[in-house]
Amino acid sequence: MRRRAGSLLWVLLCVAVLLLLALPGRTSATTAVPQQGDTTLGDVTVVVEPMSSSVVLGDDLALQITVANGGAAATDPMVLHLDILDRNNEGSVDPEDWTSTLTRPIAEIPAGGSTNVSWTVQPISAGTFIAYAVVVKPSGTGLTASNLAEVMVEDRRSLNPGNILPLAIGAPLVVGGALALQLGLGRRSGRDGRRTVGVEGSTGGSST
Amino acid sequence: MSDSDRNGASDQVDPRLAVATSDLSVTYGTLTAVDRVTLQVRRGSICGLLGPNGAGKTSMIRALTTIVPLAGGTASVAGHPLTDPVSVRANIGVLPESNGYPGSQTGLTYLRYFGRLYGMGADEAEQRALHLLSQVGLQNNRSRISTYSRGMRQRLGLARALIHQPAVLFLDEPTLGLDPTGKDEIMTELARLAVESETSIFLCTHLLDEVERICDQVAIMDRGRVVAHGTVAEIIDASGAEGFARIRVRPEVIPAADEVLRRTNATRSIRFDNSRPGDLVVAIDNDHGAAASMLRALLDADIEPRAFDFQGARLSDAFRALTNGRTEVARAEVRT
Amino acid sequence: MTAAVPEARRTGLAGNTRPTVGWPVVARHEIGQLWSDGKGLSILFGFTLLLSILGYLASADAGINLLDARESVGLIVTVSIALGTLGAMVVSADAISGERERDTLEALLVTPVPRRHIVVGKLLAATTVWVATLLVALPFAVVMAGGPGVTRDAVTVLLVSGSLSAAALTALGLAISSLAWSNRTSLAISLAVLLALAAPSQLPAVRSSTTLGPILIKLNPVSASLRLAENVLVRQEPWADQIAFVISPAVAAVVFTLVAIRLARRLELGGSR
Numbered sequence: 001m002r003r004r005a006g007s008l009l010w011v012l013l014c015v016a017v018l019l020l021l022a023l024p025g026r027t028s029a030t031t032a033v034p035q036q037g038d039t040t041l042g043d044v045t046v047v048v049e050p051m052s053s054s055v056v057l058g059d060d061l062a063l064q065i066t067v068a069n070g071g072a073a074a075t076d077p078m079v080l081h082l083d084i085l086d087r088n089n090e091g092s093v094d095p096e097d098w099t100s101t102l103t104r105p106i107a108e109i110p111a112g113g114s115t116n117v118s119w120t121v122q123p124i125s126a127g128t129f130i131a132y133a134v135v136v137k138p139s140g141t142g143l144t145a146s147n148l149a150e151v152m153v154e155d156r157r158s159l160n161p162g163n164i165l166p167l168a169i170g171a172p173l174v175v176g177g178a179l180a181l182q183l184g185l186g187r188r189s190g191r192d193g194r195r196t197v198g199v200e201g202s203t204g205g206s207s208t
Numbered sequence: 209m210s211d212s213d214r215n216g217a218s219d220q221v222d223p224r225l226a227v228a229t230s231d232l233s234v235t236y237g238t239l240t241a242v243d244r245v246t247l248q249v250r251r252g253s254i255c256g257l258l259g260p261n262g263a264g265k266t267s268m269i270r271a272l273t274t275i276v277p278l279a280g281g282t283a284s285v286a287g288h289p290l291t292d293p294v295s296v297r298a299n300i301g302v303l304p305e306s307n308g309y310p311g312s313q314t315g316l317t318y319l320r321y322f323g324r325l326y327g328m329g330a331d332e333a334e335q336r337a338l339h340l341l342s343q344v345g346l347q348n349n350r351s352r353i354s355t356y357s358r359g360m361r362q363r364l365g366l367a368r369a370l371i372h373q374p375a376v377l378f379l380d381e382p383t384l385g386l387d388p389t390g391k392d393e394i395m396t397e398l399a400r401l402a403v404e405s406e407t408s409i410f411l412c413t414h415l416l417d418e419v420e421r422i423c424d425q426v427a428i429m430d431r432g433r434v435v436a437h438g439t440v441a442e443i444i445d446a447s448g449a450e451g452f453a454r455i456r457v458r459p460e461v462i463p464a465a466d467e468v469l470r471r472t473n474a475t476r477s478i479r480f481d482n483s484r485p486g487d488l489v490v491a492i493d494n495d496h497g498a499a500a501s502m503l504r505a506l507l508d509a510d511i512e513p514r515a516f517d518f519q520g521a522r523l524s525d526a527f528r529a530l531t532n533g534r535t536e537v538a539r540a541e542v543r544t
Numbered sequence: 545m546t547a548a549v550p551e552a553r554r555t556g557l558a559g560n561t562r563p564t565v566g567w568p569v570v571a572r573h574e575i576g577q578l579w580s581d582g583k584g585l586s587i588l589f590g591f592t593l594l595l596s597i598l599g600y601l602a603s604a605d606a607g608i609n610l611l612d613a614r615e616s617v618g619l620i621v622t623v624s625i626a627l628g629t630l631g632a633m634v635v636s637a638d639a640i641s642g643e644r645e646r647d648t649l650e651a652l653l654v655t656p657v658p659r660r661h662i663v664v665g666k667l668l669a670a671t672t673v674w675v676a677t678l679l680v681a682l683p684f685a686v687v688m689a690g691g692p693g694v695t696r697d698a699v700t701v702l703l704v705s706g707s708l709s710a711a712a713l714t715a716l717g718l719a720i721s722s723l724a725w726s727n728r729t730s731l732a733i734s735l736a737v738l739l740a741l742a743a744p745s746q747l748p749a750v751r752s753s754t755t756l757g758p759i760l761i762k763l764n765p766v767s768a769s770l771r772l773a774e775n776v777l778v779r780q781e782p783w784a785d786q787i788a789f790v791i792s793p794a795v796a797a798v799v800f801t802l803v804a805i806r807l808a809r810r811l812e813l814g815g816s817r
Contacts, residue, residue, distance in 0.1 A: 182585055308647030321569070365651075
């Protein structure tokens, strides 16, 4: 009986340790996606629009980001950063694949004013994604995150990307056809390619 | 260094000479291929250049055709000094020993191209090419050179060398690899060319019988030097080569005949031909006078020859004597 | 050998002491040979096939944004320059050493055509390989550059930078061919030189270097040409900033051509004596 109680104690202890180990991970997961209205930069708010959009793979999508200053004083210059998440795979996407610039400088915003930034992205794979932006003050420690804008990317398969197919097929056909014709004609007239023939089998040259 | 600098100067050019060299030397690094050769070949003549392998024949031709620079001496070809290589090239035709052909071209295209290179217009080059193809028996062959036999290629090469009707024609082993008929055709054609078109021919070959037949001048090279130069007769005389007389007498008088012949001044040696009893093979001086005196001595001794055959020294004998029997003689004698 | 010699009149150059202006004859003949015996078309077919595959894949990637459209244009243009130059260089590297090896050089050297004319004719013939590859590359560049709107830049880069680079390397190949005793040696050295010149622009150490790297790339005609294409087409840098990348290919084209012509005076048979 005492042995059973000891085993149960060990099991409970292990579960407790596992729970303790798991607890910090869950906490960080909740902070990974900032919530709208998290205004650690005073009264600065960031909104990404459209809230939900659909785009076909290969097309560009223009995200409109509005950074507003609801405070009574002008803000310091800030940096706006865009990030992308893959909702289905719960993993992050390399945002550099979507856009060549990940950050943009934001000049100081007067009290009650706002700044609009148009950010064109190019999705590189199909799926459902989340785009969000954060502003940070380089000299400070806080940040303000935007809403989560959902981007649905529809797959697209094209056999003729950029209308190159006729050229990609036609050019080798034309040149290859000309070559085949030439080789065929050459064979018919009994030639043997580029071979050069000599009177002797070897280059000779023993004589001086 | 320019062509002019490298090929030496020849201030005095004799227009009666197709080729004239004075102390001409050709070197490759430390190897002296042609060593101070002085030679004169008359215009309109056929000069045979003979010598064992490594004697310097090809180097001599390459020097005279402006392919390799002279290491020393002077030379002129077709009345132009080698210091003026463009003029020399414009007046010579060359068929090198190892001449390659573009297999994908036809004979006509090949000749036409070289006609253009010698400054002919398109029509002129075409006509000249057709004429030469006819001359060398290739007029009906429209196929590519890769289908040509060895003899056909060599004849095409000869036609190419003649495309601009050169004053001097240099031929390095033009009959190499040809069958007997092909060799005869080439050599006969050369003899005809020299006579009919007044082309001087500088012929490097191992066919000593043919040289004897068509060449009016011969130069024999050995180890880079010309060891003999002149007509065939002069070369043979100068070489000291022996003539041979085969005498058949009755077997019982052989000892007497042997004694009589040994007393004759013209006799150099006597041997008995065991395969034919009664035959004596006598090496004698290379002239008919020697043969006559030998015959007279036999008759004076009442020894009546049943058969008498005199063979004067041949160019091959002279060649062997002058080059100490090295190398090519055997090759020349086994030609087919 | 049946017909008699019809006349003894010398219609050739006997007595003529002027050198024949032979480069147009040599060039015409060499071009005819190059494009009629399958060699030129084989090179062009390989080039076209490779460019087609690459162009299609790059367009497909650009179509789904895996590759920036400008980058795809830059890729096609730089590959066209590199492969077109390679094709022309292979032909020029064979021009003299090939004749030497096939025993056809001596017959050419004993003609009154000045040797520099022979070299110039052969150089022009080899250059037609670049012209042909350019004619194939231009439609690809135009179609692919239409999207990002850099058609004029792509065409200009091919015409200017590509042509200068090809001219320089073709002349270099011919110079190497004049000196090499065997065709294999000539081709091996030429390809090694091309690789050595093209490699620096792709080496991370050189690309990232801020001191010696840019100088090396500008001095090297091949890497300068490739970098110019990248700068103009991908990075959209203005043409006015690219002068430094045009100078070395232009200088190399002139210098290597002069060297090839200069070496022509020393053309030798080599090998047999």
